[in-house]
Amino acid sequence: MDKKRVYTFGKGEAEGRSDMRNLLGGKGANLAEMNLIGVPVPPGFTITTDTCNEYYEKGKDAVVELLRPEVNKALAYIESVMGLKFGDVKNPLLLSVRSGARASMPGMMDTILNLGLNDEVLQGIIAKSGNERFAWDSYRRFIQMYGDVVMGLKPVNKEDIDPFEKIIEEIKEEAGVKLDNELSVDNLKELVGRFKKAVKEETGKDFPTSPEEQLWGAIMAVFDSWMNERAILYRKMEGIPAEWGTAVNVQAMVFGNMGETSATGVCFSRDAGNGENLFNGEYLINAQGEDVVAGIRTPQQITKIGSQRWAERAGIPEAVRREQYPSMEEAMPEIYKELNELQHKLELHYRDMQDMEYTVQEGKLWFLQTRNGKRTGHAMVKIAMDLMREGIITEEEALMRIEPNKLDELLHPVFDKKALLNARVLTKGLPASPGAASGQIVFFSEDATAWHADNKRVILVRIETSPEDLAGMTSAEGILTARGGMTSHAAVVARGMGKCCVSGAGAIQVDYKKRTLTVDGVVLHEGDYISIDGSTGNVYADRVETKAAEMDDDFRELMSLTNKYAKLKVRANADTPHDAQIARSFGAVGIGLCRTEHMFFEESKIRAMREMILAETAEGRLQALKKLLPYQQEDFRGIFRAMAGCPVTVRLLDPPLHEFVPHDENGQREMAETMGVSIDAIRQRVESLMEHNPMLGHRGCRLGNTYPEITYMQTRAIIGACLDLQEEGITCFPEIMVPLTGILYEFKEQERVIREAAEEIFKERGIRIDYKVGTMIEVPRAALTADRIASSAEFFSFGTNDLTQMTFGYSRDDIASFLPIYLEKKILKVDPFQVLDQKGVGKLVRMATENGRSIRPDLKCGICGEHGGEPSSVKFCHNVGLNYVSCSPFRVPIARLAAAQAQIEEDRNAAKK
Ligand code: PEP
Ligand code: MG
16 A cells, blocks of 8 residues: 555544654644544644655655545545535635644744635635624635745845735725724725735736645645745754655634634643743634734733733733733633643643643634643743652653753843843833843844844844744844734744743834834934843843843752762863852862863963973973962862862863963063063064964973973972862862873873872872872874773873864864855764764774773773763763763753763663663
8 A cells, every 4th residue: 555644633533643743743743642632623634744755856746646635535534524615615614734843843834724715615604604804804814825825925125014914004004994903894805806916916826716726735835835944944953854844734724713702822831931830821812823923913811810910010900901901711711711621631641831722713612733832941940840749750751851951041141130220121021031131233133143243242123023033033142022922923932042032012113114113212223232131021221231040949959850860970171269169069070171271371370371481491491380380279279179079180281382472572572571581582482382283283291291390380289289278178189181192101201290299299298198190082092092091091081172173183273164064065964073973083982981991990081072061972971981071160060961861861771671
């Protein structure tokens, strides 16, 4: 039998299930599942994602022929369930056609509603509904959507208004009305006529009258939309492969715009912004779904408490609220009760917060969609912890529910409270996505991207956003819209991105032509500063300082849960006592890399450092090093104190020397005076330090081996600091690390100097401590000869920055010149300096660990390149059996979570076997 391409659902039956999302897309799989668990869903069918790939392989005609028999059969099924007939004049069935990929891509692809209408069928709808206005309004919406999506009648330039909207505006003006719903039947008839005329004039084609032709046009348009620009961009951002394809969902239409007992809306089983366990959502009476999402009318709240909170924020008195903006709970109590029960049922069934769409048609509730709701990082943590405490999911599941990278948002800035006192509140909108952002105003997506590329921080201000604004939203610090509710495009997308957003700030007037926004007579221009608070909805007319977020109890609970499961330890890369303290507060259990050269960039130390480098003789160097020693020792004391009781790996001096010397005349003259030599002598020395390939030049242990006195001084400072603290009763575990080892003897030579210096200081002070001497493995030769190096080195730390550089032969500093093209051409999937290349660099890490431990079974191995805080790389390190990863302090929570997840995955895999 030929493979199945169409799966039907309806009336409590379905050919698909929720675990078939790869084939049916998320929406299709859930529509099937909802039927199976008794949630009322309009009958329909799903065309598989595989068919989308066939469409791109075989072309339109071939796919239509392949699909036709199954689609006809499925259509007959819908007709029988609904008791209606597609294209029938007396008893017509209308359809919706929507996309639905495996991963949710909100608003990225196109939807067509009311399909199947033509002049004759329209009469049937009028006769059946007895509502002429509703029928004509549905007709004009259909032509508008179909004309745009299938026939391509769209604005040409970004400043143009939509051709259909233009006609609507003309007719409203002629009729002397302000709102769409004030248009009379005659106005709507006129609208339909002008729409059709515009389609013919602009596309050269008549608007199709055959419902069958309409259906195939719509199905093909959904397949086409998989490759539209914004879908491609979204996939790129989210790492969704093009091969996944989209499914097409065709469903019987139900109408939320059939009068006052009809409504439509979206709802969430918990708060997607802050995670609170509170059913919430919005509804619009006598409206179609697109009205809610497009933010054209401001929707009302579903629950009474939500409505009251909303009114309070908007400064609307309770009596006015009850009268003009009642909640669904108050206005449609029966429907509300059913909706509430079903949302709860869906959450329990899927065991996660649900984002649902529904329609009420003449008093009957239908669910159109459910999916696991997108949420902010804050809500993600709270919901996972709450579901765990409520006994709905296990600890392991709670940990697996957290996206490591999204934890970043919890560490995101909030406004500095003091700075806020002086800030002017310009207006207030809805707190659509939390966080705080300050930046310069831009009005267009393209400008946001361009300004961002110029290192400017921008706030994208729009009347409302659409999927076309995606690139700009990504580049902006925050998004402010004049229209739209908590479920508007801006709100939903910003939340998914973890970006701060204030939506529906209705007092703002945006003028795209003049590039201004006006509130109560205050005019702000493009480039002016503005600040928005996505947690309160406040908009400030100034630049307001932000500060880092504080951790809450849920976050702390999550973090302590990671300790219960993770085997891999997490240390931090920290070069100052301050960073070490932050790292410790985030739960780092040591320092995996202290880059000592970073300690010399301060004004007070740089001169002594320069003296040391510019000195011609060993005595001169020793002289200068003596000046540096107390500074180093003081810094180390601070770091070891902050990390009392934890191991601290201190790396000996690494960078190319020419980075430290003065290249300008003034600096050179100053050094000449300090050192009592001629400026020429200084200039010559600076020139002699220049290298063609500094990254492959005189750095790492090559420095220590040519100038052993540096190693000597640094060892004295490290051990000296630890002995000082030991006298204060603080325990230190120093690990002295030799950088850039490639040859065993490079290491041995350095180890000799280190051990001699340590013994010397132990003898002088009459006390000793334990310390380890190990090396970075960051030169491929070191990885290849790890067994030899482990014969001397007591620990390995993989410097995957340099190891990636030298394995690929890509300069760390110059990869940007070709990386975008490599990513574009898919030669590389990701930047290997961000995500560890497991096949190549990772193979060296694995091999070196195994070979090193074959000689020294207790060899401690860690990683300290930038990959140490990247979740997939952390999981790899766990799988290879490293002892720890080390990353920047703010990524410590992410690494801890990834480490716990790696262990849980390992346990789950073991249980399967
Ligand atoms: C590395 O090379 O991975 C490393 C951690 O050292 P640096 O980045 O300082 O070269
Ligand atoms: Mg390095």
